[in-house]
Amino acid sequence: MEHILVELMSQLTQLSEEEKTAITESFPIKTFEKGSYLMKQGKLAKNAYYVIEGCIREFELIGGEEKTTGFFIENESAANFNSLANQIPSNRSFVCEEKTTVAILSAEKEQQLYDKYPRFETFCRSGMEQMLGNEKEQLAELITLKPEQRYLKLLQEKPDLLNRIPQYHVASFLGIKPETLSRIRKRIVLKKE
Amino acid sequence: MEHILVELMSQLTQLSEEEKTAITESFPIKTFEKGSYLMKQGKLAKNAYYVIEGCIREFELIGGEEKTTGFFIENESAANFNSLANQIPSNRSFVCEEKTTVAILSAEKEQQLYDKYPRFETFCRSGMEQMLGNEKEQLAELITLKPEQRYLKLLQEKPDLLNRIPQYHVASFLGIKPETLSRIRKRIVLKKE
Numbered sequence: 001m002e003h004i005l006v007e008l009m010s011q012l013t014q015l016s017e018e019e020k021t022a023i024t025e026s027f028p029i030k031t032f033e034k035g036s037y038l039m040k041q042g043k044l045a046k047n048a049y050y051v052i053e054g055c056i057r058e059f060e061l062i063g064g065e066e067k068t069t070g071f072f073i074e075n076e077s078a079a080n081f082n083s084l085a086n087q088i089p090s091n092r093s094f095v096c097e098e099k100t101t102v103a104i105l106s107a108e109k110e111q112q113l114y115d116k117y118p119r120f121e122t123f124c125r126s127g128m129e130q131m132l133g134n135e136k137e138q139l140a141e142l143i144t145l146k147p148e149q150r151y152l153k154l155l156q157e158k159p160d161l162l163n164r165i166p167q168y169h170v171a172s173f174l175g176i177k178p179e180t181l182s183r184i185r186k187r188i189v190l191k192k193e
Numbered sequence: 194m195e196h197i198l199v200e201l202m203s204q205l206t207q208l209s210e211e212e213k214t215a216i217t218e219s220f221p222i223k224t225f226e227k228g229s230y231l232m233k234q235g236k237l238a239k240n241a242y243y244v245i246e247g248c249i250r251e252f253e254l255i256g257g258e259e260k261t262t263g264f265f266i267e268n269e270s271a272a273n274f275n276s277l278a279n280q281i282p283s284n285r286s287f288v289c290e291e292k293t294t295v296a297i298l299s300a301e302k303e304q305q306l307y308d309k310y311p312r313f314e315t316f317c318r319s320g321m322e323q324m325l326g327n328e329k330e331q332l333a334e335l336i337t338l339k340p341e342q343r344y345l346k347l348l349q350e351k352p353d354l355l356n357r358i359p360q361y362h363v364a365s366f367l368g369i370k371p372e373t374l375s376r377i378r379k380r381i382v383l384k385k386e
Contacts (some may be wrong), residue, residue: 069333080327085319092232093331114318118311125318126278128325133275135328140262140285142335143368144253175336181366 026109031101038094048079054100068172216235219302224294241272247293254286261365
């Protein structure tokens, strides 16, 4: 089977065999058990993770409490660019909420491939534009939408997330108490009936 | 005087005269009066804007109310990547809150320069990593910090913003009522005394 990044890049441009081999060898695909940490708060980030199967949860530990700041499922990338680009410790962690298979993109290998294959840099730059678009939409939604509306959007975008993640993490991500999320869910079910 | 992007890129790499000319000619620098719109909700985004002097406010019009989703001051870029990358109408507007001077980066010209000068693509890719880092930090803060803490961070990052922007826009950005922001400001002044 072809490497996921080779597959994605091949949809946009025709890769040489040399490029395919370089990508495949540079970015290993690994499976992590549920509960594994891909990055720990306080450490320097070295990699980005492209999720092939599974779910990564991002959180910040504040006063002993885990505040969930993101979920990354299939075809999404988890990365702390602030730590990667500025070489400062990450203030958040990545933990696998399920058995999770990812392509590991080390920043060092990425740089090597940028230098050697400009098309790979084009591919990544274009992917970053998409990510910037997504992040800004999420940021705007946090300001403009109420928790109930944000929950409905989350259901739309990641319909099975609540079957995969404990409800209190989803509540944390929405900035509400688990009881409030329960009430919102009941209200939505009642509306549907 | 050198073009701002030539100046910034020259700090990282040595540019040829040809590259300098291409950048200078591709990205015109313009000054807009206070109240000018650089992008309107519902339209396709075509440009990004690098602020040389002044302040751009980003907002979404919802039910007749302007919800402020961002401020961009000197050395920051305002862009709607969701609209630029996916060719869909922007759901937010950019308005100048002061007389504002920007470098206008049209997506079309950027593409031309990427094709011709790979170093320019490297420069932009690297800038996007920084932007991704910033956006994610902001996103996480919206989840993990209370409005008062977010206000203090905003004061730290953009100390003179409240002298430049009406207070109700700042309150909108913080997701609180102007009266609440007034109370927070009074409390901070009292603590200092």
